[in-house]
Amino acid sequence: MRRLFQLHAGRRIAAAVIAGGALLHPATGRAQPLDGGIAIEPYVCGPAPEIDIDDGALMPDPLVARLIAGALLSAQETALGIRPDQLTAWRDYTGALIAMIPSGERAARWKQRATREAAGAFDLAGDVAAAAIERAEAAKRLQAAIVALKTALTPEQLRAAQQIQARLVERLIGFLEWRHGAGADGHAL
Template identity: 50%
Template sequence: MRKIFPSTLSTRIAGGAVVLALVAAGAVPTLGIAQDLAGPLAAPAGAAGPWACEVPPFAAGPGPAIDPAAARLIAGMLLSAQETALGIRTDQMDAWRGYTTALIALLPSGERLGRWTDEKKRAEAQAFDLAQDIAGAAIERAEKARALQDAVSKLKTVLTPEQMSMAKQMQEKLVERIVRFVQWRRGEGSGVPL
């Protein structure tokens, strides 16, 4: 039971950071782990087969994307918890805020996708607009990634050795959980993925 429900704050923060890392990487929407509620689960009880308590099989296709506003809220909560766990002091706050702002800015906003999911806007698109939007998004993302690198460099200069050690431990837990999740998705792992 202890493996499934970790009890230390740094382990919980690392677990939450897995979600943040997957959202930042855009992996969650492409993994097909989300499911539309209007899909098979909303089917009548008879569709479940001879046993009314059986759930229809999970749809393997891609599900709906995660709400960008919710992803930013979750990231903010996790970063706030990490700030507390690391013991960020007032003299470190500017560097910390620069880091958190740059990290949250790197998360997908969904604005560019809106143009292509809205039928009217999609009909108004000109030739090669999709290619230009993809290139624009990549350039914007690269600029945001560079800003995050700069923020991390500044943060490292103001943290104490103890805080750096704690951050390293959190990172190790995060990497372990990501590896377990990837192995689980490939069918190589067993049990609870996170």
């Protein structure tokens, strides 16, 4: 019975993964024309829209940014070999770091015409100030979490974290140089 359940559980998991993939895939679930033809949306055949790199189009939305940060931190946790007795300090650090990524909630208020029109005098400045205060508080929590994490990690783990950080910084610098049109040597392309 146990083996049978495992077999059925495996099939259920596979079916759930396939169904989830089908829901996420943009071409699945679209209605096809009744004449048997293929439904083609206008943007598929038209020219690709131009992307202005300076308009922020390459930056992920806040939810995606948080998910990416979580995935990278999970990989770093594995690479550092975080032990069970270090998990509390690690979780405090990762939570504080992810909290530093803007959520976009304050900007959402200003994206809708009705809420913009209903805004009072100096509401925008008030929102900017409130966001800065929230980020400052989050930064203080991150600093405290870093101090606690450094005391919890072994010297080997700290060296590994330093190496990971060095690689990350090199990649970020390369990305920023690429984004601003500079080659690997720092000169314009």
